[in-house]
Amino acid sequence: xxQLKKIVAEVCAFALICSVLAGCGPxxxxxxxxxxxxxxxxxxxxKKIDPAYASDGESSKVICNTFEPLxxxxxxxxxxxxxxxxxxxxxxxxxxxYTFSLRKGVLFHDETxxxxxxxxxxxxxxxxxxxxxxxxxxxxxxxxxxxxxxxxVEIKLKEPYTPFLxxxxxxxxxxxxxxxxxxxRNGDVSTDPTGAGTGPYKFKKWEKGQTVVLERNDKYWGxxxxxxxxxxKIIPDTSARVLALxxxxxxxxxxxxxxxxxxxxxxxxxxxxxxxxxINFLAFAMDVPPFDNPEARKAVAQAxxxxxxxxxxYKGSDKVAHGIFPPTVPGHDPSIELPSYDPDAAKxxxxxxxxxxxxxxxxxxxxxxxxxxxxxxAESIQSFLRPVGxxxxxxxxxxxxxxxxxxxxxxxxxVLGWLxxxxxxxxxxxxxxxxxxxxxxxxxxxxxxxxxLMTKGVTLPDGDERTAIYKKGDQLTVxxxxxxxISNSSLQAAHRPNIQGFAVHPTGNIYFxxxxxx
Amino acid sequence: xxxxxxxxxxxxxxxxxxxxxxxxxxxxxxxPDPAPLVLGQKAPLAVREAWRESHGLNKPLYEQYFxxxxxxxxxxxxxxxxxxxxxxxxxxxxxPATIELAIAAIIISSFFxxxxxxxxxxxxxxxxxxxxxxxxxIGVSVPVFWxxxxxxxxxxxxxxxxxxxxxxxxxxxxxxxxxxxxxxxxTGDLESLADAFRHIILPATVLGMYSMAIxxxxxxxxxxxxxxxxxxxxxxxxxxxxxxxxxxxxxxNALIPIVTVIGLQLGALLGGAVLTExxxxxxxxxxxxxxxxxxxxxxPVVQGIVLLIACVFVLMNLVVDVIYAFLDPRIKLxxxxxxx
Numbered sequence: 001x002x003q004l005k006k007i008v009a010e011v012c013a014f015a016l017i018c019s020v021l022a023g024c025g026p027x028x029x030x031x032x033x034x035x036x037x038x039x040x041x042x043x044x045x046x047k048k049i050d051p052a053y054a055s056d057g058e059s060s061k062v063i064c065n066t067f068e069p070l071x072x073x074x075x076x077x078x079x080x081x082x083x084x085x086x087x088x089x090x091x092x093x094x095x096x097x098y099t100f101s102l103r104k105g106v107l108f109h110d111e112t113x114x115x116x117x118x119x120x121x122x123x124x125x126x127x128x129x130x131x132x133x134x135x136x137x138x139x140x141x142x143x144x145x146x147x148x149x150x151x152x153v154e155i156k157l158k159e160p161y162t163p164f165l166x167x168x169x170x171x172x173x174x175x176x177x178x179x180x181x182x183x184x185r186n187g188d189v190s191t192d193p194t195g196a197g198t199g200p201y202k203f204k205k206w207e208k209g210q211t212v213v214l215e216r217n218d219k220y221w222g223x224x225x226x227x228x229x230x231x232x233k234i235i236p237d238t239s240a241r242v243l244a245l246x247x248x249x250x251x252x253x254x255x256x257x258x259x260x261x262x263x264x265x266x267x268x269x270x271x272x273x274x275x276x277x278x279i280n281f282l283a284f285a286m287d288v289p290p291f292d293n294p295e296a297r298k299a300v301a302q303a304x305x306x307x308x309x310x311x312x313x314y315k316g317s318d319k320v321a322h323g324i325f326p327p328t329v330p331g332h333d334p335s336i337e338l339p340s341y342d343p344d345a346a347k348x349x350x351x352x353x354x355x356x357x358x359x360x361x362x363x364x365x366x367x368x369x370x371x372x373x374x375x376x377x378a379e380s381i382q383s384f385l386r387p388v389g390x391x392x393x394x395x396x397x398x399x400x401x402x403x404x405x406x407x408x409x410x411x412x413x414x415v416l417g418w419l420x421x422x423x424x425x426x427x428x429x430x431x432x433x434x435x436x437x438x439x440x441x442x443x444x445x446x447x448x449x450x451x452x453l454m455t456k457g458v459t460l461p462d463g464d465e466r467t468a469i470y471k472k473g474d475q476l477t478v479x480x481x482x483x484x485x486i487s488n489s490s491l492q493a494a495h496r497p498n499i500q501g502f503a504v505h506p507t508g509n510i511y512f513x514x515x516x517x518x
Numbered sequence: 519x520x521x522x523x524x525x526x527x528x529x530x531x532x533x534x535x536x537x538x539x540x541x542x543x544x545x546x547x548x549x550p551d552p553a554p555l556v557l558g559q560k561a562p563l564a565v566r567e568a569w570r571e572s573h574g575l576n577k578p579l580y581e582q583y584f585x586x587x588x589x590x591x592x593x594x595x596x597x598x599x600x601x602x603x604x605x606x607x608x609x610x611x612x613x614p615a616t617i618e619l620a621i622a623a624i625i626i627s628s629f630f631x632x633x634x635x636x637x638x639x640x641x642x643x644x645x646x647x648x649x650x651x652x653x654x655x656i657g658v659s660v661p662v663f664w665x666x667x668x669x670x671x672x673x674x675x676x677x678x679x680x681x682x683x684x685x686x687x688x689x690x691x692x693x694x695x696x697x698x699x700x701x702x703x704x705t706g707d708l709e710s711l712a713d714a715f716r717h718i719i720l721p722a723t724v725l726g727m728y729s730m731a732i733x734x735x736x737x738x739x740x741x742x743x744x745x746x747x748x749x750x751x752x753x754x755x756x757x758x759x760x761x762x763x764x765x766x767x768x769x770x771n772a773l774i775p776i777v778t779v780i781g782l783q784l785g786a787l788l789g790g791a792v793l794t795e796x797x798x799x800x801x802x803x804x805x806x807x808x809x810x811x812x813x814x815x816x817x818p819v820v821q822g823i824v825l826l827i828a829c830v831f832v833l834m835n836l837v838v839d840v841i842y843a844f845l846d847p848r849i850k851l852x853x854x855x856x857x858x
Contacts, residue, residue: 132565133565134557134560134565137565190601191602209611209801213687231687237797239667239797240666240667240682244681249674249683398812400814436563
């Protein structure tokens with residue numbers, strides 16, 4: 001009995017210590033700090049916080065708040081570009097010379113001045129093939145950069161390249177980094193971007209796997225950020241992120257998928273949704289039987305009720321794709337007609353061609369253009385092909401294994417997609433004219449007419465003539481069916497009701513300077 | 519004893535060599551090419567090729583292995599493909615989080631596991647015994663991710679506990695050991711200590727549940743065996759109070775298998791707890807290892823972590839063996855004095 005009493009006493013003492021420690025809440029000072037803090041949660045750490053080296057969305061979201069490009073996309077659109085670090089610019093009539101007048105009095109966070117020299121160093125850094133930068137191709141058309149004076153810089157191109165201005169507006173590849181910071185850190189600020197940007201937020205610290213902390217730049221040249229502290233908190237699990245948002249541990253969450261949307265709205269959270277510039281598609285291996293035959297490709301398109309599939313899988317958040325361009329990209333043609341749903345015709349074609357089975361490789365994870373993941377999409381396609389007499393063997397692979405498998409060409413179909421880096425039609429359309437890289441052109445589509453359109457389209461200035469070229473390209477792909485467009489995804493995020501001014505940009509970036517908390 | 523420990527430490531060399539060969543070749547054969555994962559889907563082919571070249575991945579496998587071993591011998595495990603930071607830095611920026619969580623979980627599981635086991639054995643077939651064993655059964659059978667989500671759903675609202683992370687984002691104790699609670703104590707930062715404690719309660723409880731169940735069952739069976747021994751009857755016959763019989767005579771003798779279990783559980787927990795870390799956003803090496811294998815194919819980091827875990831296991835086994843000698847003076851670790 002004495003023993004039991006002792007045990008009970010020990011347990012009580014343990015519980016008491018726990019409750020005392022657990023009961024120590026944050027002090028008032030840190031509470032007021034919390035009101036001036038926005039916590040945004042994303043599923044993974046940024047990989048590299050250097051615009052030249054990053055290629056992932058998580059890094060991009062941090063970079064777009066700390067670094068700035070010469071020109072930027074307007075809020076909610078990529079239709080054109082507007083001034084940022086460059087106040088104005090001129091393009092020569094031959095489309096070969098871009099002259100930028102830079103904003104005066106801008107300082108990098110390390111207090112060094114932003115000027116024409118800094119622009120020259122940054123662009124030459126991107127042109128340098130050393131260091132394996134993912135967006136180095138965006139600058140492949142550049143012949144040279146000349147500093148005209150302290151605030152004027154001239155960029156000469158080898159040949160007209162219309163997407164150049166939009167490439168400059170991308171934060172990945174296009175944002176300016178302090179030359180002094182680069183010199184200090186051997187030309188790479190990926191892990192320590194302290195003082196390297198000009199943006200409304202300054203980098204403060206990065207606790208790997210936990211948080212990236214940014215602080216308002218009080219010397220910012222434009223409108224100052226409304227909130228002092230901006231924290232990116234890493235919570236890998238979607239359900240845990242949802243619970244953290246509902247509990248008030250975070251203010252905004254990324255990666256809302258159709259499955260958690262209702263759970264969030266029913267608990268009073270607000271959902272922000274915007275159409276993404278993306279395409280989610282099924283690609284036929286045109287270099288391998290049986291889908292080297294256009295009739296077979298058409299029969300697959302007839303066998304799948306794309307409208308029903310998109311409605312079932314994406315629960316209304318994604319839209320049925322018409323052609324290879326999403327609605328906001330020039331070249332999009334809503335009147336374009338893909339083969340309509342006709343399972344009887346499909347069944348007959350497959351029977352005539354004696355096609356009874358096919359193999360599809362797919363990734364298993366979620367992608368920005370496919371929120372349900374590749375395997376779920378592949379299974380849905382399988383369920384449409386079975387009634388028309390084709391058994392689809394699905395090979396699900398991790399993203400890495402999938403990227404390795406696509407160039408091996410031992411399958412008849414695969415699913416893939418693309419998220420536009422900028423709003424230029426060339427950004428995706430050119431990929432189907434790439435005859436070297438199967439990850440860009442998984443169908444191995446090879447049509448000289450299409451290639452010629454792409455070569456012409458990239459040199460024409462923006463306008464009706466250029467748009468018409470890409471519309472023609474779109475029509476060719478509908479005729480040849482290298483890919484079957486499925487859906488245009490949406491970008492979704494959720495936030496607590498006391499957050500104002502929050503928006504996700506169609507590029508997937510989130511600019512926090514205008515976000516406030518009540 | 520010193521000779522025994524040195525001998526056991528020398529055994530680390532063949533263990534680490536064997537582990538390094540296995541992990542090196544498994545990573546190269548079964549894990550996809552890291553280039554498109556590191557550089558992204560959009561990187562041009564030429565850039566990918568240049569990246570492979572600059573990271574030595576175009577060299578023959580045996581050359582790659584020897585250059586890895588050459589580096590490892592001088593403490594250079596290479597650079598992470600994903601961040602280009604040194605592997606040691608990447609690992610040791612996360613390992614303290616794993617150590618802190620593992621220690622907290624093992625304290626909870628040992629305390630409650632032994633307690634439940636002792637009460638169950640002393641009050642055999644009573645309601646306490648049945649309740650304790652039901653709890654143990656739940657502990658071993660409930661999936662960690664489910665328990666974690668349930669805890670996050672119930673307790674943060676009830677007790678105002680945070681749902682994830684190691685500490686409030688605005689608080690950070692001065693980094694001395696990397697263990698936030700210990701650092702807070704060393705620097706006298708009570709606010710950080712309280713906050714770090716509030717953050718660790720739920721993940722440590724979830725992580726400790728499984729170990730607690732195993733410790734409780736092991737304690738119960740070991741205690742039941744000891745309680746039937748003659749010397750316990752003698753102790754009781756001598757008129758010793760029951761508390762002393764249980765504590766001094768029964769529990770101490772029953773501890774050897776329990777210590778083994780706790781030691782091995784701690785070793786396993788130090789290898790990282792993938793699900794708990796993922797659910798609670800705990801930045802330890804478990805979830806990081808999975809990320810490095812599946813999302814990036816970060817060969818150098820995975821090799822480094824596996825070597826570290828191998829070291830931890832060997833050392834934990836050694837510590838358990840040394841503890842045996844203290845618990846039971848009859849066990850001699852030096853072969854000359856007796857069997858080990």
